[in-house]
Amino acid sequence: MGRITNPYVLTALACTGGLLFGFDISSMSAIISSPNYLTYFGPHDKTAECTERPGALCNIGPSPSVQGGITASMAGGSFIASLFSGIVADRFGRRSAIFLGCILWVIGSILTCAVQNIGMLIVGRIFNGMCVGLASAQVPVYLSELSPARIRGRLVGCQQWAITWGICIFFFICYGCSFIGKQIDGQQDGRGTASFRVPWGLQMIPALVLMALVPMMPESPRWLITRGRNAEALEILGQVHASGDQNSPEVQAEYKEICQNIEESTGEGSGYIDLFRNGNAWRTHIAMFTQIWSQLTGMNVMMYYLSYVFEMAGITGNIALISNGIQYVINVVMTVPALLYIDRWGRRPTLLIGSTLMTIWLFAVAGLMGNYGHPFPNSGNSVVQWQVTGPASKAVIACSYLFVASFAPTWGPVSWIYVPELFGNRLRGKSNSVSTASNWAFNFALGYFVPPAFHNIKWKAYIVFGCFTVAMTIHVFFAFPETAGKTLEEVDEIFQSGVPAWKTRKGSGALARDIEAVKVGNAPVFTREASTPSDSADEKELKA
Known part of the structure; x- marks a missing residue:
């Protein structure tokens, strides 16, 4: 069977x-406000013929707490799977974890x-969440371990770009x-189920x-x-990094550094406790906290419940769906600059600028809704109880678009890029599983929290x-070191040196020196097999 090697x-x-x-x-954002969904999953004793659309059925839908539980169930499954994904990936390989997902x-x-x-x-969404948990924890690890350092940020950042494409594509499918x-007055009649069964299939x-x-993918x-x-x-490094040339100086230098790092860590603990x-x-x-803060921006839950936001802004029906679609397109397009320039910008400045801009838009929306909004108890939706109309509603939508445009090129991709760069080989899989589990724990909590x-x-x-984004800006400035352009092994030296985070700079010197050493013949060419590896602490526990 052939092997795919283009990075x-x-x-x-x-x-x-x-x-x-x-x-x-x-799928949640596009479906949860539709008449068919509201009637099918709402309390049966609340279903009645619509007064404004004779022949159609109306229902206020699941209560805020029930809808929160439905949405959060996916994050619950993701939390469980991501927590144990490190053991699966370390024992059976990164590809096996992806296949299981x-x-x-x-x-x-x-x-x-x-x-x-x-x-x-809920059970189906838990299974879906377990897939997402495995993939979100181990795909960044797989890509960071396979990618050349010069484009690692771009490739790992594609995880976030894929998320934005998934949101956009599936929204229009829904x-x-x-x-x-059957449609009555341009809306679903509340009697069908194919409108949500087909996209879920x-x-x-x-x-x-x-x-x-x-x-066909390399390990x-x-x-x-x-x-x-x-x-x-070594063969895979040559194929992916240098079109099959195992003796390439870049390949040999990378291989040398990986082997040295793994040899130095032999015998050290590699369990979760470590x-x-x-x-x-x-x-x-x-x-x-990279993953926790990414959730506490509110981006994902605002995406889940975007239809509620538009209802509060007085926009409903097909116009609301089209407005949602515009926001999803913005999300896709604005992620592209990060993929092109994230390795040039660096991780710290990108995170700091992103959180600052999001703070502005969040407080702006709060101010607009608080000053120009009014109670809306008869919205027809059990979640939506507040509405703003007129020019203020347009300003709310504009700020929502600007919020997405600020998140998309900053915290969106960097939260996936940054975490796999922080640890050496022996702990990378488990560190990413723990951090991603933190992501899903907060995704679950916020998914449940937002409707109520x-x-x-x-x-x-x-x-x-908005308060969360202020806190994350301060935290990033004082605690998050720069890792852009450095080899994964070189990042270890940042933490061992004790250099303050705000004094770190992007770029690598070690790999460049190693490549030069290979070119002038001062470094050996590696082709041998290594000795039998030692098991991690968690693998020993599984074998016991």
Whole structure:
């Protein structure tokens, strides 16, 4: 069987997990306010013929807490899977973790497509979430371990770009499917189910394609070296980094540094507990908070519940769906600058600028809604209880678009790029699983929190998220070191040196010196197999 070695093609395939994550976000946003969904999953005793649309059924839909539970169930599954993804990836390889994720997604898609009640919907979303949890934890690790240092940020950042594409593509699929079935006065009649079953069934197609292609993807060379498969690792480095030339100075220098780093860490602990001892606790907290802060911007939950935001701004029906689509397109387009320039910008400035801009837009929305809004108890939706109209509503939509445009090129991609760069090989898989588990824990909490928050504290929810963005700006400035342009092994030296975060700069010197040494013949050419590797602490526990 042939092997796919082009780094951009490999990135596109590996990031299918991000595409599936995006599918989930837009499926909720596009469907949860539709009449068919509200009637099917709302309390049956609340279903009645619509007074304004004779012949159609109306229902206020699931209560805020129930809808929060439905949405958050995916994040709950992601939390569980991401927490244990490090053991799976370290024991069986990065590719195996991705393949397992595809299987879980197909199971979840079958359950949601055949859904009969809220309980079945939640179980299906938990399976979908387990796929997303595995992929979101291990795809950045896989790409960071396989990518050349000079374009690592660009390739790992494609995980976020894939999420934005997934959101955008699946939103328009859901929009198209919303016209399936009988329409009354231009809206669903509240009696059909195909409008949400069809998209929930179609979402399994990318996972099936990826399952077929995973065997053609190379394994992580760093993982192979830890298993004693050095010749295969060197071959893959040559294929991916230098069009098959294993004797390329860049390949040899990279291979040398990986082997040296793994050799130096032989015998050291590589279990989850080791993330919090031997001086690792500081960088573990940075890894976890990178993902936590990304959630506390409110971006993902605002994407889930974007239809509620537009209802509060007085925009409903097809106009609201089109307005949602515009925001998703902005998300896709504005992620591109980060993919092109993130390795030139650096990680710290990008995070700081992003959180500052988002603070402005969040407080602006809160001010507009607080000053110009009014109670809206008869919205027809159990979540939406506040509305702003007139010019202020247009300003709210504009600020929402600007918020997305600020998140997309900053915290969106950098939260996936930054974490895998913080740890050496022996702890990278587990550090990414713990940090991603933190992401999903807060995604779960916020997914559950937002509908009741919109119902109870209304526009003040934006003040809560604005306070979070202020806190993250301060935290990044004082604690997050720059890692752009450095080899993964070189990043270790930053934390060992004790240099303050605000004094770190992008760029690498070690790899350039190693490449030059290979060119002038002062470094050996490696082709040998390594000795039998030692198991990690967690693998020893599994074998015991």
